[in-house]
Amino acid sequence: MLRLTRLLDRPPTADERARALRLRLTYDERVKTRLAAMSVDGTAVAILLDDAKRGSVLRDGALLAGDDDALAIVEAAPQPVARISADAPLVLLRATYHLANRHVPAQLALDHLLIERDPVLEAMLRGLGAGVDHVVAPFDPEGGAYVGHSAGHSAGHGGHHPHAHGDADDADSASLGEQLSIAAHARRAPSS
Numbered sequence: 001m002l003r004l005t006r007l008l009d010r011p012p013t014a015d016e017r018a019r020a021l022r023l024r025l026t027y028d029e030r031v032k033t034r035l036a037a038m039s040v041d042g043t044a045v046a047i048l049l050d051d052a053k054r055g056s057v058l059r060d061g062a063l064l065a066g067d068d069d070a071l072a073i074v075e076a077a078p079q080p081v082a083r084i085s086a087d088a089p090l091v092l093l094r095a096t097y098h099l100a101n102r103h104v105p106a107q108l109a110l111d112h113l114l115i116e117r118d119p120v121l122e123a124m125l126r127g128l129g130a131g132v133d134h135v136v137a138p139f140d141p142e143g144g145a146y147v148g149h150s151a152g153h154s155a156g157h158g159g160h161h162p163h164a165h166g167d168a169d170d171a172d173s174a175s176l177g178e179q180l181s182i183a184a185h186a187r188r189a190p191s192s
Contacts, residue, residue: 001036001044001045001046002021002043002044002045002046002066002067002070003045003046003048003066003067004045004046004047004048004049004064004065004066004067004070004072005048005049005050005065005066005067006049006064006065006066007049007058007062007063007064008063008064008065010063011061011063012063012071012073016063016071017073019071020063020071020072020073021039021040021041021043021045021070021071021072021073022039022040022041022072022073022075023037023039023040023045023047023064023072023073023074023075024040024075024076024077025037025058025074025075025076025077026076026077026079026139027057027076027079027105027116027139027140027141029077030057030058030059030074030076031056031057031058032047033047033048033049033050034046034047034048034049035047039072040075045066045072047064057141057143058074059074059140059143060074060075060076060138060140061073061074061075062074075138076138076139076140077138078136078137078138079136079137079138079139080117080134080135080136081107081114081115081116081117081134081135081136081137081139082114082115082116082117082118082121082122082125082132082133082134082135083112083113083114083132083133083134083135083137084112084113084114084115084125084130084131084132085111085112085113085130085131085133086129086130086131087131088129091128091129091130092111092112092113092130094128094129095113095125095128095130096108096113098124098125098128099113099115099121099125102121104116104118104121105141105142106141106142107139107140107141107142108142114135114137114139114141115141116139117134
């Protein structure tokens, strides 16, 4: 079994892309630091990343290195997801706000969102006037403070809010969902 032990913080070169294995992984697989998987060509691999990577996500296109100069490129595998859309931009914005408030990983596009399927969240979104369709698609949600949590684990509100009362620097580096949360919390914060 080929061992992949390092995440390289750069995109692959053309030569590396040509010789690298391709690992097609679901979102839940890409949040694990320890995983046995099969490459697209059938090579057995073990992903054994440093515990410092715990809580992070292997992004689509991430480059892993390991034994004997082996390389693998991570691809977001198609998986069952819910596609959230709306006829009016404000409805989609409200849906995004409510998902961000619950720390739900979401992949953002101009005209829709993708989330992991969750009947409770889907009912809430329909109640807000959004359309919900079940599709199979690669899922590569926004990175940010809450990556590594699936919708099933984070639908309840609570816990730590690292950006709850952040300043402008926090907002500049935050994902869209985090920016919405920062703005909402700032409106509620007592003025000094």
